[in-house]
Amino acid sequence: MSAQHDGTSRLTYSLATVPATLATDRPAHLYVVVSNSGPRDVLCQQISVVLPTGDLPKHLLPARRQVTVTAEPADQWTVDEIQGGVLLALPQDETAAFPAEGTKVTVRPVSGEPVSPTTHGLLLRITDFRTNARAGTALLAIQETVSIDRGDTWEEHQVTLPVAKFPPTEALTADVVGDLALYEADAQGNPGSSPATLLKADQKTVLTWTAPPDAVCDVYYGGKPPVQLTRQEKWQLPVTGITRDTHFRVQVTLKRSGETVTHHLSTAVAVEEPIIDRLTVKSIKPNGPDNVEKTPYLSIEGAVVVDKACHVTGTLYGEKGTLTVGDSVVAKKDLTVGTDMNVTGAVASTGDITTDAQFRDVKGTPLRGQLS
Numbered sequence: 001m002s003a004q005h006d007g008t009s010r011l012t013y014s015l016a017t018v019p020a021t022l023a024t025d026r027p028a029h030l031y032v033v034v035s036n037s038g039p040r041d042v043l044c045q046q047i048s049v050v051l052p053t054g055d056l057p058k059h060l061l062p063a064r065r066q067v068t069v070t071a072e073p074a075d076q077w078t079v080d081e082i083q084g085g086v087l088l089a090l091p092q093d094e095t096a097a098f099p100a101e102g103t104k105v106t107v108r109p110v111s112g113e114p115v116s117p118t119t120h121g122l123l124l125r126i127t128d129f130r131t132n133a134r135a136g137t138a139l140l141a142i143q144e145t146v147s148i149d150r151g152d153t154w155e156e157h158q159v160t161l162p163v164a165k166f167p168p169t170e171a172l173t174a175d176v177v178g179d180l181a182l183y184e185a186d187a188q189g190n191p192g193s194s195p196a197t198l199l200k201a202d203q204k205t206v207l208t209w210t211a212p213p214d215a216v217c218d219v220y221y222g223g224k225p226p227v228q229l230t231r232q233e234k235w236q237l238p239v240t241g242i243t244r245d246t247h248f249r250v251q252v253t254l255k256r257s258g259e260t261v262t263h264h265l266s267t268a269v270a271v272e273e274p275i276i277d278r279l280t281v282k283s284i285k286p287n288g289p290d291n292v293e294k295t296p297y298l299s300i301e302g303a304v305v306v307d308k309a310c311h312v313t314g315t316l317y318g319e320k321g322t323l324t325v326g327d328s329v330v331a332k333k334d335l336t337v338g339t340d341m342n343v344t345g346a347v348a349s350t351g352d353i354t355t356d357a358q359f360r361d362v363k364g365t366p367l368r369g370q371l372s
Contacts, residue, residue, distance in 0.1 A: 057136025
């Protein structure tokens with residue numbers, strides 16, 4: 001037995017669009033979420049969505065446009081039939097063309113048996129299409145075939161979901177600006193599948209974000225002059241030469257209704273072994289192995305050049321306990337030597353040298369008198 005009821009559905013339907021505000025003649029995606037929010041169990045036999053197609057304000061997409069239709073969970077629902085058109089939504093590609101008069105997209109349970117949306121919901125994706133060029137409101141007609149008495153009788157209910165289309169100057173707002181991320185680049189320079197958070201020095205990357213095609217985008221990073229990009233359908237910037245932790249900022253400028261709208265996007269990435277040409281710090285805390293005084297080492301690979309004074313407030317050790325100085329050592333005050341001092345050259349002093357040791361010449365003869 002079957003009955004027709006208009007205006008009130010047994011199931012609950014919600015609609016989301018990407019972007020959140022649709023613009024005319026722009027790429028768009030629709031997502032219809034279905035669940036049972038009522039107090040009674042509902043069996044569902046099928047759900048159909050009619051997409052209005054044509055060139056009028058009441059239509060959503062132009063005639064003879066292709067879309068991709070998928071259902072989730074895919075193991076329980078399938079896009080089964082396109083009625084009133086020429087193509088069937090086949091499982092292998094799930095792509096269908098819609099004729100100008102509007103087309104009914106039907107989803108049914110994979111098993112052929114009715115299912116209960118009480119235990120699981122349904123996500124219907126209608127993606128990869130462009131809206132038509134006329135501003136207006138399109139009505140998505142949704143028809144459900146359901147039962148509330150365990151399949152003894154079946155009801156058909158119809159609800160409509162409005163979808164507004166605005167001219168680009170009004171529609172392209174903050175919700176289409178964002179998603180700034182840095183990706184590792186493949187051999188062809190294309191971004192990878194997931195954002196990069198830790199890079200190796202000089203690794204090739206691609207910075208991507210979302211913005212309207214008529215935006216002006218200024219990209220700042222690494223202390224360099226900004227890179228300005230305009231008139232891009234896909235906003236991407238190849239990035240090389242990243243040798244240290246880097247912050248990226250993108251300024252997106254839009255002209256809307258005679259006014260300038262500016263958005264700022266930011267992201268950052270870390271580098272495993274950063275290379276820093278110039279560094280100004282107030283303190284460095286070592287975190288290496290302990291030295292002989294049980295304090296951590298600060299390890300530096302390679303030579304160290306100090307342009308100005310170098311102050312050591314602790315004990316200064318040389319390699320294996322020996323401190324070797326290749327040039328003069330100047331002591332502006334007392335120089336104390338705890339044990340032997342071996343001098344291979346001359347010793348000159350403008351004042352007295354006091355020592356308990358005995359000075360001898362190169363032949364071993366003791367020296368007497370003032371040492372100069």
